[in-house]
Amino acid sequence: MQRLGKVAEALGPDFPIAVETHAMLNRPVAIEMARRIAAMGINCMWYEEPAGPKFPDVIADIRRRIPLPVCVGERLHSRFMCRPVLERQTADVLMPDIQPRIINRTDGLQLWHTLHGRSCDAGSSAAFAPQGA
Numbered sequence: 001m002q003r004l005g006k007v008a009e010a011l012g013p014d015f016p017i018a019v020e021t022h023a024m025l026n027r028p029v030a031i032e033m034a035r036r037i038a039a040m041g042i043n044c045m046w047y048e049e050p051a052g053p054k055f056p057d058v059i060a061d062i063r064r065r066i067p068l069p070v071c072v073g074e075r076l077h078s079r080f081m082c083r084p085v086l087e088r089q090t091a092d093v094l095m096p097d098i099q100p101r102i103i104n105r106t107d108g109l110q111l112w113h114t115l116h117g118r119s120c121d122a123g124s125s126a127a128f129a130p131q132g133a
Helices: 002-011 027-039 056-065 079-087 105-116
Strands: 017-020 044-048 070-072
Touching (some): 027 044, 027 056, 056 070, 056 079
Parallel strands (some): 044 070
16 A cells, blocks of 8 residues: 555656556455545546456445445456446446457447446457457
C-alpha cells in the first residue's frame, strides 16, 4: 500500500491508476485492500480481478462491498465465458481477451454489441475493431 501511495503522490490526483490484483486475493483481503485504497484517496481507474473470473458470484459480492470500480476479463476468451460475468453484474468494466488467435471476429463483435445493451463499460486487452477497420 505504501508503494501505491507513493506512485499516486508522484503522479498527482488527476492521474487514474489501474490496480491489478492478478486474481490472487481472497474475498476478505480483496475487500479490505479496496477499502484502504479508497481511504487513501487514490484516483482508482479500476480494481482488476479481485478474484478469479471463474468465480463471478464472489467478484459480484466484492463489487457490492467496495467503493472502487471493478474490472474483469483478461482471462475470458469467448462470449460464452463473458455471459456469467454480465448476468451477475460482476464488473463495472469488462476487458475480455479478444486477440484473433483466441477469439474470432464474430464472437468479438457479438460480445461488443451485447455490452452496448448493458450498463458495463468495455475495455479490451486487444482492439475490438476488426482488422483494417
